[in-house]
Amino acid sequence: MAEFKQADSMYEWFDQRLGIDKFLKVMMTEYWIPKNINFLWAMGVLLTVMFTILVVSGIFLLMYYKPDVNMAFDSVNYTIMQEVGYGWLFRHIHAVGASVVFLVIYIHMFTGIYYGSYKKGREMIWISGMLLFVLFSAEGFSGYMLPWGQMSYWAAYVITEIFGGIPLIGGDLVVWIRGNFYVSDSTLTRFFMLHVLLVPLAIIGAIVLHFYALRFPHVNNEAGEFFDFDKESEKYLAGDKKNSKVVPFWPVFLSKDFFVLGFFLLFFFYLVFFHYDFAMDPVNFDKADGLKTPAHIYPEWYFLWSYEVLRGFFFEIAGISGKSLGLIAFAFAQGVFFVLPWLDRSPMVKPANQRPYFKYWFWFLIADLIVLTIFGKLPPTGANAWVGFASSITFLMLFITLPFITRAEAKKVGGK
Amino acid sequence: MKEFKILAIIAALVGITYYGIEPYAHHVMHPEVKAADFAFEDLKNVDTSLAGNVDNGKVLVEANCIACHSIEKAGHLQIMSNADAAAAYGVVPPDLSSSGRIYDKNYLANFIFDPVSAMHLSHKYPVGGAKAFPMPAYNWMQPQEIMDVVAYLQSIAPKVAGKDAHKETYAAACGRCHSMSYAKFEATTSKDAIKAYMGATPPDLSQYIKSRKEHYLHGFINDPQLLLAGTSMPRVGLSEKAQEEVIAYMEETGDSKKAERESVGLWVMLYTFVFAILAYLWKRKIWSEVH
Numbered sequence: 001m002a003e004f005k006q007a008d009s010m011y012e013w014f015d016q017r018l019g020i021d022k023f024l025k026v027m028m029t030e031y032w033i034p035k036n037i038n039f040l041w042a043m044g045v046l047l048t049v050m051f052t053i054l055v056v057s058g059i060f061l062l063m064y065y066k067p068d069v070n071m072a073f074d075s076v077n078y079t080i081m082q083e084v085g086y087g088w089l090f091r092h093i094h095a096v097g098a099s100v101v102f103l104v105i106y107i108h109m110f111t112g113i114y115y116g117s118y119k120k121g122r123e124m125i126w127i128s129g130m131l132l133f134v135l136f137s138a139e140g141f142s143g144y145m146l147p148w149g150q151m152s153y154w155a156a157y158v159i160t161e162i163f164g165g166i167p168l169i170g171g172d173l174v175v176w177i178r179g180n181f182y183v184s185d186s187t188l189t190r191f192f193m194l195h196v197l198l199v200p201l202a203i204i205g206a207i208v209l210h211f212y213a214l215r216f217p218h219v220n221n222e223a224g225e226f227f228d229f230d231k232e233s234e235k236y237l238a239g240d241k242k243n244s245k246v247v248p249f250w251p252v253f254l255s256k257d258f259f260v261l262g263f264f265l266l267f268f269f270y271l272v273f274f275h276y277d278f279a280m281d282p283v284n285f286d287k288a289d290g291l292k293t294p295a296h297i298y299p300e301w302y303f304l305w306s307y308e309v310l311r312g313f314f315f316e317i318a319g320i321s322g323k324s325l326g327l328i329a330f331a332f333a334q335g336v337f338f339v340l341p342w343l344d345r346s347p348m349v350k351p352a353n354q355r356p357y358f359k360y361w362f363w364f365l366i367a368d369l370i371v372l373t374i375f376g377k378l379p380p381t382g383a384n385a386w387v388g389f390a391s392s393i394t395f396l397m398l399f400i401t402l403p404f405i406t407r408a409e410a411k412k413v414g415g416k
Numbered sequence: 417m418k419e420f421k422i423l424a425i426i427a428a429l430v431g432i433t434y435y436g437i438e439p440y441a442h443h444v445m446h447p448e449v450k451a452a453d454f455a456f457e458d459l460k461n462v463d464t465s466l467a468g469n470v471d472n473g474k475v476l477v478e479a480n481c482i483a484c485h486s487i488e489k490a491g492h493l494q495i496m497s498n499a500d501a502a503a504a505y506g507v508v509p510p511d512l513s514s515s516g517r518i519y520d521k522n523y524l525a526n527f528i529f530d531p532v533s534a535m536h537l538s539h540k541y542p543v544g545g546a547k548a549f550p551m552p553a554y555n556w557m558q559p560q561e562i563m564d565v566v567a568y569l570q571s572i573a574p575k576v577a578g579k580d581a582h583k584e585t586y587a588a589a590c591g592r593c594h595s596m597s598y599a600k601f602e603a604t605t606s607k608d609a610i611k612a613y614m615g616a617t618p619p620d621l622s623q624y625i626k627s628r629k630e631h632y633l634h635g636f637i638n639d640p641q642l643l644l645a646g647t648s649m650p651r652v653g654l655s656e657k658a659q660e661e662v663i664a665y666m667e668e669t670g671d672s673k674k675a676e677r678e679s680v681g682l683w684v685m686l687y688t689f690v691f692a693i694l695a696y697l698w699k700r701k702i703w704s705e706v707h
């Protein structure tokens with residue numbers, strides 16, 4: 001063991017034992033981020049803050065929530081919303097936050113796609129990010145069940161029912177997930193456990209992995225430029241801050257993130273206090289009733305595009321039922337984003353608009369996802385069903401053709 | 417500038433999506449119906465321009481109404497328990513004390529003339545059907561007599577205002593069938609009795625201000641059949657003011673923190689705005705060293 005000398009200050013005392021100096025350098029003041037970035041690179045920090053807000057508000061809700069089919073609804077809508085001081089505030093923050101976090105996730109994801117930040121060494125960032133997406137989806141879905149309103153119940157019913165379409169094991173699987181033959185008290189209690197314990201733990205783990213994965217390939221930049229981080233950071237430390245291509249995480253990168261965060265929170269709190277229906281569906285203020293199917297059942301907005309891919313196939317093709325086709329397409333949609341780094345066969349790391357073919361693919365995908373999202377909410381009747389079908393097919397085709405499009409692009413740009 | 421362009425593109429994409437899944441989807445799922453009609457113009461059986469005679473109205477009410485209805489304000493107390501009354505009539509008959517205040521004049525007159533058609537419940541109680549509505553039609557009365565009854569009821573109605581009126585109107589107009597558990601209010605008629613009488617269980621209305629929203633309630637209470645064809649809920653014929661009182665009561669019960677939410681909201685936003693400005697200034701200072 002190294003020799004310890006008497007510490008002259010509290011700081012030194014801790015530094016001797018925890019290496020604070022070194023730690024802060026590695027994590028903050030000498031963690032290098034490219035300088036050439038725009039506000040889209042603040043989304044990761046926004047997500048970290050949103051996750052923290054969700055955890056804190058969730059802990060407050062947990063003090064009064066009752067995971068029991070007879071008590072859940074009133075514990076939320078009466079006890080928390082009306083009796084407990086500022087209970088409504090925590091619920092609004094939590095419910096609206098859970099919805100808005102997906103908006104930021106989508107912006108973050110499509111920023112990654114637009115700038116090609118998922119390939120050439122950044123594959124693990126992407127995969128850990130997708131893992132976070134899946135975990136957040138599980139968190140959103142399980143949380144939506146807890147107030148035990150009509151939409152909680154029926155969305156849970158419809159979504160767990162989806163697993164019934166899996167060949168051979170489907171029927172048993174649904175019962176296993178629900179813990180009963182129908183959505184019931186056992187379903188609520190187990191989703192409660194998932195929502196407050198298992199999934200958040202997994203999310204924390206995945207965030208650590210995501211941050212770790214960022215460390216070696218480094219964060220991408222607006223031009224997709226590769227440069228020598230060691231050389232640039234030396235320049236910065238030597239005092240040539242203006243010509244260095246990097247900035248330290250603290251205080252330079254974070255100062256910009258706080259600024260973006262400030263205006264984002266302004267928007268967020270506006271939604272929390274004055275415009276929350278999109279996240280707290282009025283239908284869910286009716287208590288769950290297994291005998292009364294609501295006229296329209298739809299999941300939360302952030303699931304609509306994949307829900308529409310599922311619904312899009314509503315008729316039999318080549319002897320396979322619409323339901324099975326939908327399920328296959330749905331499974332495809334859930335998985336395909338994970339392998340994006342390998343579907344993109346072009347070596348270019350550039351903003352999409354500077355890539356001759358990929359740019360069309362990107363904006364086409366965005367347009368298709370918006371159409372899917374909107375039609376995922378509308379009743380699937382008449383022309384709506386056909387729009388759903390066409391946009392689902394388009395979604396599949398976009399991903400099936402991506403390797404060919406990008407290979408052609410690689411040829412055109414000559415491997416650059 | 418480039419960053420503003422990016423922001424504008426994101427705002428446009430989010431805006432289009434939002435429009436599609438909120439206002440547009442709402443419009444498709446809940447098509448607009450005819451505006452609420454507080455004159456109840458479809459009811460024309462009684463000439464309501466006739467001036468009523470209060471004294472004659474009193475005589476008529478005592479001869480025709482108090483056999484079934486209590487009128488506590490005029491000293492006619494309820495003689496049966498709620499349970500017995502529900503068993504005898506199907507639903508506890510309303511006390512008429514505040515009828516003259518809460519019901520629209522035209523509606524009230526035409527209701528006395530023929531309750532079932534005024535309530536838009538002919539599908540539940542067809543003429544000659546198996547089940548008859550407990551209150552008979554007074555279509556044998558002269559329009560003048562009906563207007564006398566209306567004038568009398570208006571003359572005895574107590575003047576109440578503010579929160580007391582909200583609760584009283586709710587109790588008189590809705591509270592015979594609908595409980596409001598979050599306000600510890602229990603319907604005077606039991607659920608089972610109503611189910612037998614009207615064919616459906618009336619829901620507890622504690623959260624209806626949130627699940628249905630003011631706009632929908634405004635139209636629905638005025639004429640339930642328009643928004644929910646075939647429902648057992650009668651058109652109750654509230655005047656616009658009385659209906660606003662009912663909705664206010666639903667809001668006080670179901671969204672009791674609204675005022676607090678709105679004032680706290682402004683403060684939080686103001687605070688966040690100051691934070692955002694300070695963060696911007698700090699960012700400018702820090703980045704001026706590296707640019």
Ligand code: HEM
Pocket residue numbers: 040041042043044045047048051105108109112115117118122125126128129130131132133136207210214218219220221
């Ligand atoms: C939900 C929790 C998430 C958190 C807290 C988070 C956090 C972060 C942070 C702090 C960064 C670095 C700065 C930045 O570019 O924003 C980052 C980068 C990145 N994240 Fe995430 N992220 C999350 C989800 C995701 C998801 C769902 C994806 C996509 C599937 C993803 C993909 C990426 C990629 C590709 C980068 C690298 C960006 C670049 O190099 O320019 N992340 N993330």
